[in-house]
Amino acid sequence: MQQQNKGLTSSSSSSSSSRSRSRSSSSGKAAAAAAKRQQQQQQQRQQKQEMKVEGGLQQIQSLYQRQQQQQQQQQQQQQQQQQQAPRLHPQQHKSTAPNSSSSSNSSTITPPSHPPAAAAAAASTAASASAAA
Known part of the structure; x- marks a missing residue:
């Protein structure tokens, strides 16, 4: 009897283990x-993102x-304008140079506005310095 029971228990345990294997x-x-x-969903997401990035890069490249x-x-237009601009001959440059320099000289050389006041101030400081000595 005991041997039969042992056989039954061993067979039942083996069947339960096979069931658990099939479940697992x-x-x-x-x-x-x-x-x-x-994985497929992640790949699809990555592809969408890559497409977006590629689209963005294409837009940037086109801009x-x-x-x-x-x-x-613009550079071509500037060059054309410079070429089309009237050019002065060297004689014209020479003729305009003294006029501009003489006018600038006359405007820059101006007499001091109050020369007597400056002289009086210098004299007073000299007098005070000699008095202090």
Whole structure:
């Protein structure tokens, strides 16, 4: 009897262990499937973000190119304006130079506004210095 009981218990324990194995394998499969789903979702998110970033980069590049084109156009316009501007001959430069220098000299050389007051102040300081000595 005892031997039969032992046999029964061993068979029941082996069947329960096989059930637990099948449960664990099915739960493992479910976990693997869930992990796959998460990975796919993350990949999709990354792809969307990369597309956004690429779109942003393309916009930045197009703006940069526009700015460069505008700068080049402005430089070309400035060069054209400089080329089209009337050029003075060296004789004209010589003729205008003395006029400008003479006018600037006449405006810069101005007599002092109150020369007697300055002289009086200098004399008073000299007198006070000699008196103190």
